[in-house]
Amino acid sequence: MYKINDNYLKLPGSYLFSTIGKKVAAYKEANPDRDVISLGIGDVTLPLAPAIISAMHSAVDEMANAETFHGYAPDLGYEFLRKAIVDNDYKARGVDIALDEIFISDGAKSDSGNIVDIFSQDNTIAVTDPVYPVYVDSNAMSGKTGEYLKDKECWSNVIYMPCVAENNFIPDIPDKTPDIIYICCPNNPTGTTLNKEALQKWVDYANEKKAVIIYDAAYEAYISEPDVPHSIFECDGAKTCAIEMRSFSKNAGFTGTRLGFTVIPKELKCGDVSVNSLWARRHGTKFNGAPYIIQRAGEAVYSDAGKTQTREQISYYMKNAKNIREGLADMGYTVFGGVNAPYIWLQTPEGMKSWEFFDLLLEEANVVGTPGSGFGPSGEGYFRLTAFGSAENTVKALDRIKNL
Amino acid sequence: MYKINDNYLKLPGSYLFSTIGKKVAAYKEANPDRDVISLGIGDVTLPLAPAIISAMHSAVDEMANAETFHGYAPDLGYEFLRKAIVDNDYKARGVDIALDEIFISDGAKSDSGNIVDIFSQDNTIAVTDPVYPVYVDSNAMSGKTGEYLKDKECWSNVIYMPCVAENNFIPDIPDKTPDIIYICCPNNPTGTTLNKEALQKWVDYANEKKAVIIYDAAYEAYISEPDVPHSIFECDGAKTCAIEMRSFSKNAGFTGTRLGFTVIPKELKCGDVSVNSLWARRHGTKFNGAPYIIQRAGEAVYSDAGKTQTREQISYYMKNAKNIREGLADMGYTVFGGVNAPYIWLQTPEGMKSWEFFDLLLEEANVVGTPGSGFGPSGEGYFRLTAFGSAENTVKALDRIKNL
Numbered sequence: 001m002y003k004i005n006d007n008y009l010k011l012p013g014s015y016l017f018s019t020i021g022k023k024v025a026a027y028k029e030a031n032p033d034r035d036v037i038s039l040g041i042g043d044v045t046l047p048l049a050p051a052i053i054s055a056m057h058s059a060v061d062e063m064a065n066a067e068t069f070h071g072y073a074p075d076l077g078y079e080f081l082r083k084a085i086v087d088n089d090y091k092a093r094g095v096d097i098a099l100d101e102i103f104i105s106d107g108a109k110s111d112s113g114n115i116v117d118i119f120s121q122d123n124t125i126a127v128t129d130p131v132y133p134v135y136v137d138s139n140a141m142s143g144k145t146g147e148y149l150k151d152k153e154c155w156s157n158v159i160y161m162p163c164v165a166e167n168n169f170i171p172d173i174p175d176k177t178p179d180i181i182y183i184c185c186p187n188n189p190t191g192t193t194l195n196k197e198a199l200q201k202w203v204d205y206a207n208e209k210k211a212v213i214i215y216d217a218a219y220e221a222y223i224s225e226p227d228v229p230h231s232i233f234e235c236d237g238a239k240t241c242a243i244e245m246r247s248f249s250k251n252a253g254f255t256g257t258r259l260g261f262t263v264i265p266k267e268l269k270c271g272d273v274s275v276n277s278l279w280a281r282r283h284g285t286k287f288n289g290a291p292y293i294i295q296r297a298g299e300a301v302y303s304d305a306g307k308t309q310t311r312e313q314i315s316y317y318m319k320n321a322k323n324i325r326e327g328l329a330d331m332g333y334t335v336f337g338g339v340n341a342p343y344i345w346l347q348t349p350e351g352m353k354s355w356e357f358f359d360l361l362l363e364e365a366n367v368v369g370t371p372g373s374g375f376g377p378s379g380e381g382y383f384r385l386t387a388f389g390s391a392e393n394t395v396k397a398l399d400r401i402k403n404l
Numbered sequence: 405m406y407k408i409n410d411n412y413l414k415l416p417g418s419y420l421f422s423t424i425g426k427k428v429a430a431y432k433e434a435n436p437d438r439d440v441i442s443l444g445i446g447d448v449t450l451p452l453a454p455a456i457i458s459a460m461h462s463a464v465d466e467m468a469n470a471e472t473f474h475g476y477a478p479d480l481g482y483e484f485l486r487k488a489i490v491d492n493d494y495k496a497r498g499v500d501i502a503l504d505e506i507f508i509s510d511g512a513k514s515d516s517g518n519i520v521d522i523f524s525q526d527n528t529i530a531v532t533d534p535v536y537p538v539y540v541d542s543n544a545m546s547g548k549t550g551e552y553l554k555d556k557e558c559w560s561n562v563i564y565m566p567c568v569a570e571n572n573f574i575p576d577i578p579d580k581t582p583d584i585i586y587i588c589c590p591n592n593p594t595g596t597t598l599n600k601e602a603l604q605k606w607v608d609y610a611n612e613k614k615a616v617i618i619y620d621a622a623y624e625a626y627i628s629e630p631d632v633p634h635s636i637f638e639c640d641g642a643k644t645c646a647i648e649m650r651s652f653s654k655n656a657g658f659t660g661t662r663l664g665f666t667v668i669p670k671e672l673k674c675g676d677v678s679v680n681s682l683w684a685r686r687h688g689t690k691f692n693g694a695p696y697i698i699q700r701a702g703e704a705v706y707s708d709a710g711k712t713q714t715r716e717q718i719s720y721y722m723k724n725a726k727n728i729r730e731g732l733a734d735m736g737y738t739v740f741g742g743v744n745a746p747y748i749w750l751q752t753p754e755g756m757k758s759w760e761f762f763d764l765l766l767e768e769a770n771v772v773g774t775p776g777s778g779f780g781p782s783g784e785g786y787f788r789l790t791a792f793g794s795a796e797n798t799v800k801a802l803d804r805i806k807n808l
Binding site: 001002003004005006008009011015018041043044045046047048050053056057060061063064065066069070071072073075106107109110113114117118119120122123133134137138141142179180209210211212253255256257258270273275278281282284285286287288289290291292293294390 | 476697
C-alpha cells in the first residue's frame with residue numbers, strides 16, 4: 001500500500017497567498033460592484049518593456065522555422081543568457097562568476113522551493129521572522145523542520161531570527177547554530193535590507209560554522225543606497241558558503257513570464273562534494289529548462305534598451321513606494337521599508353492583529369494587503385503593502401485608507 | 405555544519421542524456437568536419453505549427469499593454485487551457501475529469517521528477533526495465549530506492565519488470581508487491597504499448613493492492629491502433645489508483661517551449677488524504693505556473709487549425725518511424741515499436757553491447773542513437789532510434805547504417 005509524505009499533513013493551513021486569493025475572491029463574489037485594489041501579493045502591473053516584447057516576437061518567429069527552431073535547451077540554460085548575467089550582474093560589480101556556476105530556471109520561487117532537495121533531512125534551518133513562506137514550507141515538506149507547534153505558531157526545529165522595529169529588522173546571530181541560513185535581501189516582507197558590513201558578518205559566521213547561506217536577491221534591482229550589496233558575492237568569502245537566487249519577476253515584470261536563476265560557486269563544497277554538481281544533477285534530472293522564447297526575453301533585459309526601460313519601471317514603482325511611505329506616515333502610521341525595496345511594512349494601528357487589519361482594509365477600504373503574521377509570529381501586528389500597483393490605484397488606495 | 409542529501413551520491417554516473425550530449429560534443433569537437441545526425445534524444449525538429457505561432461504573437465502583444473498584461477497565473481494554470489484539455493483529451497474520449505483535477509506545469513519531466521515529493525520514503529516503486537531514467541533517478545534522489553548494486557546495475561529497493569522481446573515488452577505482474585507503479589504508455593524507450601485489456605489488468609491490480617500508478621502518457625498522440633487507450637482513465641476504476649502525466653513536447657513540438665500537465669482525480673485517496681490536495685499544496689508552494697504566453701500556445705494546440713497542423717506533424721514523424729522500422733528490418737535488424745510511438749527499439753547486431761553499438765554508430769555512421777542499457781539492465785543489447793529527425797536526415801541516417 002502506498003504511503004504519502006506525512007510531512008505535508010503537518011503544514012498549518014494553505015500557502016499564504018492562496019488563502020488571501022480565496023478571501024479576496026469570496027469578497028468580490030459577494031460584492032461584485034466593489035472596485036478592489038490589490039497591494040497584496042507582490043505582482044507587478046506594468047506591461048513588459050518594448051525591448052523584451054520585441055525580443056519575444058523575434059524568438060517566436062525563430063520557433064516557426066525549422067532552421068531556427070529550438071528544441072530542448074542546454075541543461076544550465078542558454079549561454080547567451082548566462083553570459084549576459086555574468087557580465088551585467090556580476091562582472092560589472094567586480095564579482096567573478098563562471099558560466100557554469102549559473103543555472104537558469106523558471107523562477108526564484110521554484111528554485112528556493114526545490115533547493116531543499118539537495119540537502120539532508122538532518123539540517124536545522126534559520127530564517128528571519130517574518131519570512132517569505134516558501135523557505136519554511138518547502139523545508140517542512142521535506143521533513144527538516146520538526147513538528148509544528150500550534151500554540152506558538154512555529155516549528156520545533158527551525159531557528160527563528162526575529163526582525164522587528166526594535167532591532168531595525170536586522171537579524172541577530174542566533175544562540176543555536178544553524179546549518180542552513182535563509183537571507184532575503186532586500187527583504188520580503190519587511191522591505192528593509194543589510195548593508196555590506198552587516199552581510200559580511202553573516203558570511204563570516206557561515207564560514208566559521210560551516211553553514212550555507214541561501215541568499216534570495218530577488219529584489220536587488222530596487223536597491224538605491226550605495227552601501228547595500230547587490231550580490232552576496234560582493235562579500236569576502238561568500239563563494240565558500242553561499243548560494244544566490246535571482247528573479248526576473250520584479251526587475252523586469254516577469255511574474256507571469258517566469259524566469260530566474262541560481263548561482264552556486266564551485267568553491268562551495270560540503271567535504272569533498274561540490275554543491276554545484278548536486279544542483280546540476282537535480283537540474284538535469286527533474287527540470288528541462290526555461291522556454292527558449294523566455295530565455296531570449298531575459299537576454300533582452302540586459303540590452304541597452306532593456307536596461308533603460310526596466311530602470312524606468314523600477315523608478316515608477318519606487319515612486320509608488322515613496323507615496324505609500326510618506327502618505328501613511330502623514331496619516332500617523334509607523335512605516336518601514338520602501339527605500340531599497342518595493343515593500344512597505346507598517347505597524348497596524350492601535351495594536352490590531354494583522355488579519356483583523358486585513359479584513360478591515362478589504363471590507364472598508366477595498367484594499368488588499370498582506371497580513372504580517374502570515375510571514376511568521378514576529379510579523380504579528382505588522383502589515384505589508386506593495387508598490388507594484390499602478391500609480392493611480394496606489395494613490396486611490398491611500399485615499400481610501402486615509403478615509404477609514 | 406550543513407549536510408547534503410547523501411542519496412545523490414549513490415546515483416551511478418550522470419543523467420543518461422547529459423552523458424550522451426557530452427560524448428557527442430566531444431566527438432564533434434574532435435571531428436568538426438563531420439555531419440552528425442541525431443536520432444538520439446527524443447527532440448523534435450519540425451517548427452511550431454502556425455496556429456501556435458500566431459497565438460504566441462498575440463499573447464506577447466497582450467503582455468505589452470497594461471490592460472491585457474498577465475502577472476502571476478492561477479495556481480493550477482489558466483482555466484482556458486484546463487478547459488481545452490478537459491474537453492479535448494478527456495470528454496471527447498468519454499472520460500469525465502474536473503477542471504481542478506488538472507495541474508498545468510512546465511512539462512512532464514518536471515512533474516514526473518517532482519511527484520516523488522508527495523510520497524513517503526517508505527514506498528517501493530516498480531518500473532519497467534528498460535525505463536525512462538527520470539522515474540528511478542528522482543526516487544533515488546529522495547531515498548526511496550535503497551542501495552545501488554553496481555554489479556547488477558540496479559537498486560536494491562526497486563522492483564524491475566523486464567520488458568524484452570520474449571514477453572512482447574509487456575510487463576508481468578511482479579512477485580513482490582509494489583506501492584508505486586510507473587507505466588509509460590506508449591512506452592519510452594521501447595515504442596511498444598499496452599492495449600486496453602492489458603492496462604485494465606494493471607488498474608485492477610493497483611486497486612487490489614492499494615498501489616498508485618503513475619501513468620506517463622507523453623506519447624499518446626502517436627497511438628494509431630484503436631484498442632490502445634489514450635488515457636488510463638479510460639479504464640474502469642483508474643480514478644482511485646492513478647495519476648496521469650501529459651506533455652505538449654511530442655504532440656506539438658514543445659520540447660523547447662515547455663508545457664505539460666498532471667491529472668490527479670479527487671477520488672485518489674490514501675486513507676482520508678486526498679492526493680490531489682497534496683499536489684495542489686506542492687504546486688502552490690514550489691512552483692509559480694507556466695508562462696502566460698506558453699499557456700496560450702497550449703490552448704492553440706486544441707484549436708481546429710492547431711489540431712489539423714499538429715496531426716500533420718505527427719504523420720510526418722510516423723512516416724519516419726515507418727521508414728526506420730522497414731529500413732532496418734530490410735537490413736536484417738530485429739525491430740520493435742514505431743507503430744503507436746515515435747521510438748524504434750532494435751536489437752543490436754551480433755550481440756553487441758548497447759554502448760559499443762552507440763560508439764560504432766557515432767564514429768562510423770555519424771548517427772546518434774540511445775543505448776538501450778542506459779534505460780536499465782534489460783535494455784542491454786537493445787538500442788533506441790527516434791522518428792523525430794527530419795525526413796531527409798532520417799533517410800540519410802538509414803543509408804549510413806546500411807553502409808556500416
